[in-house]
Every structure is written in C-alpha cells, then in structure tokens.
Amino acid sequence: MKAAKTIPSILKYVLVISVSLLVFVSLQNRRSNTLLATTITVTGVTTSNDHYTTSFSSALDFSDDLKIRAGYTTYDAYIQRQLNKTLNPKLRKIWTTRDWDRKIKVFSRFFNEMKLENLLSNSSKSLSIGARVGQEVEALKRVGVTDAVGIDLVPFPPLVVKGDFHNQPFGNDTFDFEFSNVFDHALYPEKFVAEIERTLKPNGVCILHVALSRRGDKYSANDLYSIKPLSKLFRRSELVRVRKVDGFGLDTEVVFRKKKMIRRS
Structure with a gap:
C-alpha cells in the first residue's frame, strides 16, 4: 500500500x-x-524623418571593426550635437584665424600630391565633405582646382554650402573627386558612403582620411578600427590604395575609385 x-x-x-x-x-x-x-x-536611431526610419545595423555587421557610439535617441539629437561643435564660437575663431593658413598649406601639399598621381586634375569638379569653414576647398582652388565646393551643416560662403553628408544636396554623378576627413562623424556610415558613390561620377575618386589607431573626439559618432568595413561599404568602387598619413589627428588615407558603369546591349 x-x-x-x-x-x-x-x-x-x-x-x-x-x-x-x-x-x-x-x-x-x-x-x-x-x-x-x-x-x-x-x-539604431529613431527619427520622424522617413529617410532614416530604418535602424542602422553596421555595428552588428562589422563587429569590432566599426562601432556606432550609443547615446543618440533621435536623428535631431545627433544633428544638434554636431552643431554644438560646428557653431562653437571659440573653435570657429581658431579655424578662421590660427588654423586657417596652416591647414591650407598642408591641404595644398596633399592635393598637389594627388595631382601628381593623376587622382585629381585642374578640371576635376570637386567636393569636400564636412568642410567646416572650407580650408580644404580653398586649398583646392589654390592648387588650380577651381571648380570646388564644400558642404557642412553650417554654410560658410562662398566656400561651403549647407548640406547633410547623409543626404547630399547634389544630383547623381556630379563630382570627379570627393574628399573627407569626417567619416568618424557619420552616424550612418552606410548612408555616408552611399551618398558619395551616388554623387561621384563613374571612374571618379574618393579619398578619406580616417583614424584607425585612436578614438575620435567626443563629437564622433563611430569608431573605426580597420579598413575592412570601408571596403564593404564602398560597394560600387575599387580600393586603390591605403597609406599612413599625418592628417590633423587622422593617421590613414584610403583611396577608392568608382567603377565604370557597364552598359548592357
């Protein structure tokens, strides 16, 4: 029992x-x-702008090689943080006085090297992305590239027009040459690169100066630790070369050339 x-x-x-x-x-x-x-x-980032409603996932896609910094709850919050730097009166005074001639001299030397390597010519229609007060644009003009302009969230006429590098205010296949040293400020690296490839002409050249060995400043939106993510992001371009540079805190130069379009008969 x-x-x-x-x-x-x-x-x-x-x-x-x-x-x-x-x-x-x-x-x-x-x-x-x-x-x-x-x-x-x-x-990701949630925003009321339909252009940016999709959450960004490159931090997951590229693992430890490209990390998007947390803390941006909306796209407007991201833009405001970037404006905090761009509109800082002390920084703008430095950029237009003490840094003006020094940076133009360095950029002029750099652009002359690009001309010697046939990556840039006097006839190249050129764009500087994230140009602030336009030292790069002025340098391009001084070395003979007269058709040059910059974009930034805050315009600085006549060298820099207002524009968001996530959504460039230019048509397709506009430029022969694009340069930027603000990749680390891109909250959406995929969109940043896609806009370059959209506005760059076939066979056009894009040159990025990036930091691989150190973190960007407090206004940076991403941290890059190798060129592998860039090679993946530039889907319509070929990697031309990578070399070390001393570019105002940036240590690596990456050159891409947009592939020519293949016409189908």
Missing part, C-alpha cells in the same frame, strides 16, 4: 518540477528578447 501511494506522489512531484522548468525557460526567453530589443534600440 505504501508503494502504491508513493508512485503517484513521485509523478506529482515530477509534474511540478516540469511545469516550473517550462515557466523558467519561458521567462528567460522573454528576458533575452527584451535585451535584444534594447540592444537594437541603442544601436
């Missing part, structure tokens, strides 16, 4: 344990999904 009573008791005990385990697993799965959703929310 004792044995008969013991078996149902054991079955009841096993049933209770099984139900408890199922509840525990269910809670853990729910918690994992919540954490995943939180991670995606931090990685």
